[in-house]
Amino acid sequence: MSGKTLYDKLWQSHLVEQRDDGSALIYIDRHxxxxxxxxxxxxxxxxxxxxxxxIDANLAVPDHNxxxxxxxxxxxxxxxxxxxxxxxxxxxxxxxxxxxxTEFAINDPRQGIVxxxxxxxxxxxxxxxxxxxxxxxxxxxxxxxxxxxxGTSEVEHVLATQCLLQQKMKNMLVRVDGQLKPGVTAKDxxxxxxxxxxxxxxxxxxIEFGGExxxxxxxxxxxxxxxxxIEAGARAGMIxxxxxxxxxxxxxxxxxxxxxxEQAVAAWRDLHSDDDAVFDSVVELRGEDIKPQVTxxxxxxxxxxxxxxxxxxxxxxxxxxxxSVERALKYMGLAGGTRIxxxxxxxVFIGSCTNSRIEDLRAAADVVKxxxxxKSIKLAMVVPGSGAVKEQAEAEGLHEIxxxxxxEWREPGCSMCLAMNSDxxxxxxxxxxxxxxxxxxxxxxxxxxxxxxxAMAAAAAVTGHxxxxxxx
Amino acid sequence: MKSFTxxxxxxxxxxxxxxxTDLIIPKQFLxxxxxxxxxxxxxxxxxxxxxxxxxxxxxxxxVNEDFPxxxxxxxxxxxxxxxxxxxxxxxxxxxxWALDDYGFRCIIAPSFADIFYNNCFKxxxxxxxxxxxxxxxxxxxxxxxxxxxxxxxxxxxVIVTPDDSxxxxxxxxxxxxxxxxxxxxIGLTLESAExxxxxxxxxxxxxxxxxxxxx
Ligand code: SF4
Numbered sequence: 001m002s003g004k005t006l007y008d009k010l011w012q013s014h015l016v017e018q019r020d021d022g023s024a025l026i027y028i029d030r031h032x033x034x035x036x037x038x039x040x041x042x043x044x045x046x047x048x049x050x051x052x053x054x055i056d057a058n059l060a061v062p063d064h065n066x067x068x069x070x071x072x073x074x075x076x077x078x079x080x081x082x083x084x085x086x087x088x089x090x091x092x093x094x095x096x097x098x099x100x101x102t103e104f105a106i107n108d109p110r111q112g113i114v115x116x117x118x119x120x121x122x123x124x125x126x127x128x129x130x131x132x133x134x135x136x137x138x139x140x141x142x143x144x145x146x147x148x149x150x151g152t153s154e155v156e157h158v159l160a161t162q163c164l165l166q167q168k169m170k171n172m173l174v175r176v177d178g179q180l181k182p183g184v185t186a187k188d189x190x191x192x193x194x195x196x197x198x199x200x201x202x203x204x205x206x207i208e209f210g211g212e213x214x215x216x217x218x219x220x221x222x223x224x225x226x227x228x229x230i231e232a233g234a235r236a237g238m239i240x241x242x243x244x245x246x247x248x249x250x251x252x253x254x255x256x257x258x259x260x261x262e263q264a265v266a267a268w269r270d271l272h273s274d275d276d277a278v279f280d281s282v283v284e285l286r287g288e289d290i291k292p293q294v295t296x297x298x299x300x301x302x303x304x305x306x307x308x309x310x311x312x313x314x315x316x317x318x319x320x321x322x323x324s325v326e327r328a329l330k331y332m333g334l335a336g337g338t339r340i341x342x343x344x345x346x347x348v349f350i351g352s353c354t355n356s357r358i359e360d361l362r363a364a365a366d367v368v369k370x371x372x373x374x375k376s377i378k379l380a381m382v383v384p385g386s387g388a389v390k391e392q393a394e395a396e397g398l399h400e401i402x403x404x405x406x407x408e409w410r411e412p413g414c415s416m417c418l419a420m421n422s423d424x425x426x427x428x429x430x431x432x433x434x435x436x437x438x439x440x441x442x443x444x445x446x447x448x449x450x451x452x453x454x455a456m457a458a459a460a461a462v463t464g465h466x467x468x469x470x471x472x
Numbered sequence: 473m474k475s476f477t478x479x480x481x482x483x484x485x486x487x488x489x490x491x492x493t494d495l496i497i498p499k500q501f502l503x504x505x506x507x508x509x510x511x512x513x514x515x516x517x518x519x520x521x522x523x524x525x526x527x528x529x530x531x532x533x534x535v536n537e538d539f540p541x542x543x544x545x546x547x548x549x550x551x552x553x554x555x556x557x558x559x560x561x562x563x564x565x566x567x568x569w570a571l572d573d574y575g576f577r578c579i580i581a582p583s584f585a586d587i588f589y590n591n592c593f594k595x596x597x598x599x600x601x602x603x604x605x606x607x608x609x610x611x612x613x614x615x616x617x618x619x620x621x622x623x624x625x626x627x628x629x630v631i632v633t634p635d636d637s638x639x640x641x642x643x644x645x646x647x648x649x650x651x652x653x654x655x656x657x658i659g660l661t662l663e664s665a666e667x668x669x670x671x672x673x674x675x676x677x678x679x680x681x682x683x684x685x686x687x
Contacts, residue, residue, distance in 0.1 A: 016671040017664055021645040025664060027671055029682045037564065039505035048658070054672075056685050065503065084503040084526055091505050102686040128682060135563040135587060149587055151565035152507075153594035153657065161661045163668055167644070169586075199490060200557040203586055233560070235586050256681035264681045299490055324489060418499050439494045439561060445523040 003274025005171045006240055007206040010146035010271075014129045016163055025163045029128040032114045033060035033101070033155070035092035036420070037133030041156035042095040052099055053162040059123050060096050060103040062089045063113045064420045068383050068410035072422075076107050085421060099159075112386020112412040115139040115353035119223065120388055122252025126241040126268040131158055136353050136436065138229040142222035143249070144241030144271035146206070149230065170280040172205035172234065173273075176213035178287035183470035185363065186221030187355060187434065187453035189213060189285075190228040191293035195303040197283055202234030205281065208273060209239050213287040219248040220359040227354045228436050231300040240272035294340045294466055295438045295451040297328035302438075304340055306456070306468045312336030331440055332448050333428060341466050343450065346429040348373075348380035348407070348461040349443070350454055352417035355434035356385030358392050360454040365398040367458035367472060373406035374464030381408040381423070383415040407461065419444045432460040474596035475654030479577050480623040483614050484549035485540050486515070491554060492561030493588060497570040499562075501526050510566055511573030515541065541574075545618045553610055554581035558599075559588025568595040578624050580631070582607050593647045594657065598626060600641045626652055 004012070017025040038060070045051070052058060065085035067073050072081060077093060080086035089106060096103035104110040110121060115136050118124035124140040130147035131137060133155040140147035150164065158164060174193055194201075207229050214225065222239050229237025246265055249255050256264045291305035302325075304310070313329065313336050316322045329336060334343065350356070350364050361384065373380045382402050384390040390412055393399055399409040416423040417435040425431050425447025434457050438449035452460065455469045501513045503526055512530040519541060521534040535542045541549070552571070558581040559567060568591045571579070577597055582604040584592075592599045602610075613633065614620040623632040626648060630638040643651075650657065661668075676683050 014675075017667050019646065023644070023646050025661065025668070027668070027675065036502050040507045040565075043505075043507075050658070053668075056683065056687075059686055082503075088503050088505060123686065125682065127679070133563065133565075135561070149563035151563055151568075151587060151591035151594060153565060153591065157658050157661065160658045161665075161668065162672070163661055163664075165646075165657060165661060199560060200583065200585070203557070203583065233557070233585065254684060254686060256684070260681050264679075267679065320489065327488070420499055420503065437494070437561065439492050441498055441517055442494055445517070 002278045003276040005273040005277040005279060006144065006208050006238055006271060007146065007169070007171055010127070010129065011168055014146070022167060024166055024168065026129060026166045027163055028131055028158050029057060030118070030124055030130045031058045031158050032118055032130065032132035032137070033058060034064060034114050034132070034134060035062045035088045036064045037152050038095065038155055039088065039091045040152050041159060042099065044156040045159055050160045052101070052159045055100050057162060058101045058159070059118070060092060060101050061111055061114050061117050062092050062106055064414045064418065065089055066106055066413040067421050068413050068415045068423055070411060073107065073411040082422070109387040109391065112389065113353045113356065113414055115227065116356060116385030116389065119143060120252065120386055122249060122255035125249060125255065126245055126271050131164065135230045136227050138235065138237045139223050139227040139353055141229065141236055141238035142219060142226040143245055144239065144268065146236060146238065148235040169206045169236070170204055172202060172207045172281040172283065173279040174207055174209050174283045175211035176209070176285045176287055177211040178213060180213055180287045180290065181470065183455065183472070184290050184292060185453045185455065186217055186224040188290055188293045190225045191295065191300065191303045191451060192285060192290045194228065194232045194300045195293070196285065197232055199231060199299055199301045200233045202229060202232040205234050206236040206238065207232065207234040209237060214239060215242070218359055219244060220357040223357065224354055228300070231436055241268045292453060292456050292469055294456065296332065296334060296340065296343070297325070298331050298438055298440050299328070300436070300438060300451060302328055306340050306466055308340050310334055310336055310338045310340070341468070343430060344376070344465050345432050345460055346378050347425060347431040348377060348457050349416040349431055349433040349435065350381065350457050351383030351385065351415050352435035353385065354436045355454050356383060356389065358389050360434065361389065361393050361398050364454040364458040365401045367455050367469065368405040368407065368462060369401050371405055371462045373461045376464040377461055379408065380406065380461040381410055381416070383410040384412050386412050416443050418442060432457040432466070473654045473656055476577060476596055476598055476626055476651040478623065478625050479550060481550035481621055482546060482548055483551040483553050483620055483622050484546040485611060485614060486552055486554045487611065489555040490557045490560055493559055493564050493567040494561055496559065496567040497564065498524065500524065502564060502566055507569055508573055510570035511575070514570040514574040548575065550575055550577050551622050551624065552576045552579045553607065553614060554579055555607070556582045556604070558584050560585035563587040565591045565595070568592050568597050572597055580607060580610065593651060596651065596654070598624065598651060600631065602639065602641065606639060
């Protein structure tokens with residue numbers, strides 16, 4: 001018999017009940033909750049007279065709707081100007097109080113984007129099953145965990161039963177060997193992967209990312225990679241736990257200590273695929289081949305290296321492809337044949353659960369240090385992923401570098417990643433964004449998103465158009 | 473949950489690949505704390521010419537006449553014909569809520585995004601996968617025939633077209649059972665409460681660090 005993949009191991013260790021029809025009951029160790037996808041689940045519990053199965057497994061934090069402007073933020077929930085956002089954040093607060101669930105409330109220093117907060121507090125750990133009513137829950141797989149997004153009915157199901165009804169996915173290995181060139185980051189690696197396999201390439205799979213390039217990434221970089229597994233179609237992305245992982249987890253608030261730490265690490269050492277494990281699909285990339293990436297269209301797979309040229313729809317063989325490229329170019333207000341470096345920008349957003357951790361902010365600060373945001377840029381903002389990231393960045397003086405260069409330094413939250421608060425693109429505006437989705441309207445009605453790494457976004461802020469950070 | 477046995481009615485097109493959940497229901501409508509009322513904002517950005525806001529009366533907004541759901545021939549549609557990778561992107565369950573609230577109970581496409589596919593079943597919507605050529609044929613027949621209606625018989629696992637030909641489809645046995653009977657997942661899982669408790673006790677002993685208090 002062949003060995004097991006990391007996914008197989010995590011699945012088996014959490015299997016409560018296997019049903020004859022192929023479905024299975026899987027135990028959930030950590031359930032993260034935010035304000036957008038939970039109100040209807042709590043309502044469902046109330047209506048059915050049910051209680052959470054295990055209160056300590058749940059951690060809540062408002063992130064999608066919270067304002068990031070200091071003044072509006074200072075007023076707490078009552079200060080949120082948009083009444084509908086205010087009600088949603090208030091509802092989370094009320095639900096957590098009613099059900100006795102720990103919440104990092106709006107102005108708690110530990111508040112932040114749920115996927116930044118979990119690992120940072122040690123609330124998500126290697127070997128766990130982690131779910132949240134949010135597709136970017138795949139982020140937590142970077143710790144060697146099985147983590148994926150769920151819908152609101154499942155949020156209610158996990159609250160009530162501590163389990164999920166699941167079908168086992170297939171195994172995919174994405175292996176990136178070799179070395180990255182200077183200036184090429186985790187974001188570029190994951191965009192290159194999506195460019196290669198497409199946004200549906202991972203559908204039905206749990207993806208494990210491996211190879212030398214992945215091994216050499218920091219935890220922050222690994223989280224960036226797993227974060228976007230969902231953009232490659234896979235609900236779950238994961239990376240084997242190793243010394244980098246243990247080093248990152250050690251000492252965090254909810255991480256085990258003392259003797260229990262030793263015991264945990266001993267168990268975590270098995271969180272990797274066996275040498276003879278068989279994957280249903282294997283995709284390989286070379287680190288040396290990856291250049292800084294920029295998306296030009298309305299799907300993350302519409303991505304090119306920074307020295308690339310936007311495809312001319314006329315040159316495409318299939319009618320379906322031609323049509324989809326034409327539609328994307330129309331929405332983006334771009335012509336086929338345009339060089340990526342000729343795309344002019346209006347706004348720059350550095351933030352989101354993909355790229356708002358300390359390492360991301362350092363990379364961006366490095367680029368803008370001593371420089372100025374281009375006159376043509378209407379707004380360039382940096383939104384730290386959490387209160388802890390903000391504190392760390394301020395301790396390092398990064399906020400001063402940003403503000404001196406003309407970027408706004410904001411309070412933590414999802415912000416312009418999905419524009420549920422007042423941080424939005426105007427119609428027709430082009431934005432260099434470190435987030436994960438460039439769908440139509442994602443960052444504001446008619447807004448045009450280009451996904452890039454923090455360093456690339458920072459360089460674009462200075463020049464007003466895309467430039468190759470490798471020449472910076 | 474509403475049960476799903478036999479569904480008959482008009483089919484309408486959503487003729488593009490990679491329709492994401494932001495397109496199905498834009499994020500500004502996610503601020504609702506309710507499960508219903510999303511129907512008027514289904515495909516909001518395609519359906520209307522202005523920018524939709526929550527709580528607005530959609531009946532006097534300018535509509536995009538080119539969008540099929542605004543055309544007389546597709547009124548009252550219950551089946552949505554779609555293309556590859558339907559429902560990709562965000563995990564928002566508001567997407568199936570909006571489809572359901574509008575009146576769609578069945579979606580036929582060559583492929584679906586995983587989370588969306590799963591969410592459909594939890595809301596009494598049946599997503600059916602058919603080969604791309606079959607879906608293409610259905611699209612052509614629908615475009616050619618005004619009032620084109622399909623019958624979906626879940627028990628027999630067939631789609632019946634107007635010329636009475638039948639197309640079989642696959643559906644997982646457990647999901648079929650739940651849909652046919654309108655069963656609530658949570659109630660069913662709690663029948664296994666004993667097994668969950670046994671697992672939990674053993675797991676706690678084996679991995680005590682997973683059971684610390686967050687307070
Ligand atoms: S930062 Fe963006 S992608 Fe991440 S959880 Fe928030 S809205 Fe979702």
